[in-house]
Each structure stands twice: as C-alpha cells, then as structure tokens.
Amino acid sequence: MLAEPALALVVIARDEAPRIQRLLRSVAPFVDQMLVLDTGSTDATPALAAACGAQVHHAPWPDDFAAARNTALDLAPARWHLVLDADEWLISGGEALAALRGQPAGFVGALQFHEQLGPGETPARSWMSRVFPGPLRYAGRIHEQVPHRLPVQRLPVQIGHDGYLPARLATKRGRNRLLLQQALAEQPGDAYLWYQLGKDCGSYDEHTEAEAALARALALAIPAAPWWPDAVVRRLFALKQLQRHADGMDLADVAQVRCAELPDFFFALGDLLLDLAAGQPQHAAVLLPMIEAAWGRCLALGERPDLPQTVPGRGSWLAAFNLGLVLEGTGRPDEARALREQHPFPPACQPV
Numbered sequence: 001m002l003a004e005p006a007l008a009l010v011v012i013a014r015d016e017a018p019r020i021q022r023l024l025r026s027v028a029p030f031v032d033q034m035l036v037l038d039t040g041s042t043d044a045t046p047a048l049a050a051a052c053g054a055q056v057h058h059a060p061w062p063d064d065f066a067a068a069r070n071t072a073l074d075l076a077p078a079r080w081h082l083v084l085d086a087d088e089w090l091i092s093g094g095e096a097l098a099a100l101r102g103q104p105a106g107f108v109g110a111l112q113f114h115e116q117l118g119p120g121e122t123p124a125r126s127w128m129s130r131v132f133p134g135p136l137r138y139a140g141r142i143h144e145q146v147p148h149r150l151p152v153q154r155l156p157v158q159i160g161h162d163g164y165l166p167a168r169l170a171t172k173r174g175r176n177r178l179l180l181q182q183a184l185a186e187q188p189g190d191a192y193l194w195y196q197l198g199k200d201c202g203s204y205d206e207h208t209e210a211e212a213a214l215a216r217a218l219a220l221a222i223p224a225a226p227w228w229p230d231a232v233v234r235r236l237f238a239l240k241q242l243q244r245h246a247d248g249m250d251l252a253d254v255a256q257v258r259c260a261e262l263p264d265f266f267f268a269l270g271d272l273l274l275d276l277a278a279g280q281p282q283h284a285a286v287l288l289p290m291i292e293a294a295w296g297r298c299l300a301l302g303e304r305p306d307l308p309q310t311v312p313g314r315g316s317w318l319a320a321f322n323l324g325l326v327l328e329g330t331g332r333p334d335e336a337r338a339l340r341e342q343h344p345f346p347p348a349c350q351p352v
C-alpha cells in the first residue's frame with residue numbers, strides 16, 4: 001500500500017484553460033500530489049492540468065462550493081492539504097510549503113494573498129487560511145470556510161490572485177450573486193454572508209445595494225469579527241458614492257476605536273470628507289483640518305500588511321499624494337513636495 005502524501009494541492013476548476021497551468025507549475029515543485037476536480041469544463045482545462053502532472057477527476061457542479069471542495073479533498077487524502085483556485089498562483093514561499101512535510105498537522109496555515117484589482121489599481125493584501133490538516137472539511141454554499149479550533153499560523157507564503165480583474169468579475173457575476181442569495185435565504189442572520197454580498201455588489205459599482213448589505217452585516221456582527229473593519233471601509237466608500245456624507249461621519253464615529261490602527265479606515269474617512277468639502281465649499285475651512293488629520297493619521301500608522309484586507313499605499317504613498325493635494329490647495333507647495341519625497345510612489349504605481 002502506498003504511503004499517504006504529506007502535502008497535496010487540491011483545486012476545483014471549470015473552464016480555466018488560460019490559468020490552470022500557471023497555478024500548477026508554480027506549486028508543483030513543493031507538493032507531493034496535485035489534484036484537480038473539474039466541475040464541467042468545455043475547454044481544455046482537464047487536459048492541461050493532466051499535462052502538468054495533476055490527477056484529474058470529474059464531478060457535476062453542485063451549486064455549493066463547500067460540497068465541491070470536500071469532494072476534491074476526499075479524493076486527495078494527505079496529511080496536509082493546500083487549497084488554491086485556478087486564478088491563483090504561488091508568488092514566493094514554496095520552501096515554507098515544502099517544509100510542512102516534516103511538521104505534524106496541528107495548525108491551520110494562513111497565506112498572504114495579493115489581489116490584482118485592475119489597471120491603475122493598487123493590489124490589496126489579505127491573509128487567508130488555505131493550508132489544513134487532512135481531516136478538516138469546508139462548510140458554506142459560497143465564501144465557504146473550514147470550521148476548526150486549531151491555532152492559525154501565518155506562513156511566509158505569497159499568493160497572487162487575479163479573479164477580481166474586470167473581465168473575470170463579469171464571468172462570476174450571476175453565479176456568485178445567485179449562490180449568495182440562496183445562502184442568505186437559508187441563513188438570513190449570517191453577518192458574514194451579508195458582508196460578502198456587500199463586497200460583491202461593490203465590485204460591480206452597485207453602491208446602493210452594497211451599502212445596504214454592509215450596513216446589515218455591521219448591525220449583525222460583533223466588532224471583533226476579523227472582517228468588520230474592512231466592512232466599515234467599504235461602507236464608507238459606498239456612502240461617499242451615494243453622497244450620504246453625514247451617515248458616513250456617523251459610521252466613522254462609531255468605528256474609530258475598533259479601526260484605530262487601520263490606515264485604510266482613515267484613508268476612506270479622508271476621502272469621504274474631501275468629497276463633502278468639494279460639494280459644500282462653504283464648510284471647507286472646518287473640513288480641511290479634519291481631512292489633513294485623517295491622511296496624516298494614515299502616514300503615522302504606516303503600512304500594515306499584517307492586518308487583513310489592507311491596500312498598499314494607504315499608509316504611505318497614496319495618503320501622501322492625497323495630502324499633498326490639500327497642502328498645495330492651501331498654499332503650502334513646499335510641504336507637499338517634501339511629503340511626497342518622503343513617501344514616493346513605487347515605480348510600478350506612478351500616478352498618471
């Protein structure tokens with residue numbers, strides 16, 4: 001009888017021919033087994049996966065992400081499972097994955113994801129649990145999670161993800177929205193599902209729907225929830241888009257203690273206040289110091305990649321650029337220049 005693999009990559013995929021080999025080739029040197037569960041591809045996904053050395057199995061799509069992932073996990077018994085999607089790939093840290101072979105499966109591993117958002121957008125960073133001891137399984141029709149009581153250990157592994165690029169979002173729109181609505185019909189009090197619905201609506205600039213879902217999520221959840229600050233930031237953006245500045249300021253007052261260490265919160269607050277000042281210039285004298293204080297707080301906090309759902313630059317160059325605009329507009333160009341020199345844009349992120 002063959003020994004159980006120590007580390008298996010497990011993927012569910014459908015019509016991922018442009019991406020599946022990028023994932024598999026990036027991970028192959030560091031795992032003992034790769035399994036792809038194809039859920040109904042009409043393109044070359046299965047053949048391309050097999051060409052990379054993956055075991056390919058087939059199953060009909062069950063309208064349930066947890067069910068599909070658990071089927072794939074059952075087909076790949078291993079001491080450790082690495083769960084990734086076809087629109088993700090390993091950027092760095094393969095050695096840390098390979099080192100799991102010598103470790104007992106007594107924790108859940110979190111990886112740092114770099115979310116590609118589109119042309120001109122700064123990638124977002126988030127930590128997600130994607131390395132699991134073999135017996136663990138998923139729950140949840142969509143935005144599924146693995147229930148467990150094990151410690152979570154952050155591994156020095158970076159994963160790229162381009163599933164939020166505009167072309168990719170268009171293909172997911174109907175599928176994800178339907179599953180979210182089905183899940184909420186079954187669990188209307190699930191704050192996390194409302195948060196995910198708000199994110200989904202916001203991705204398509206459906207600001208009214210996004211704000212309503214995020215408001216529901218924040219009302220149902222406890223502030224200690226790890227996604228709560230990100231929901232606040234996203235709701236502040238939606239309220240700005242809807243010109244509901246007073247509601248945004250009320251939300252900021254409620255959230256400021258929980259979000260006191262998050263530069264993204266103060267970045268969104270400064271953005272909301274600047275939009276208010278632009279629409280009500282008669283109040284600019286009062287609002288401009290508040291805007292300066294918000295973006296100044298971003299710079300004081302600095303970059304916080306250790307926190308979930310942070311966007312690079314909101315604690316440095318993006319905040320400095322915005323604050324520089326205010327300084328220039330209030331007759332302080334030398335201060336603006338010095339600030340931007342202190343916090344320069346990375347070469348790949350230069351403003352147009």
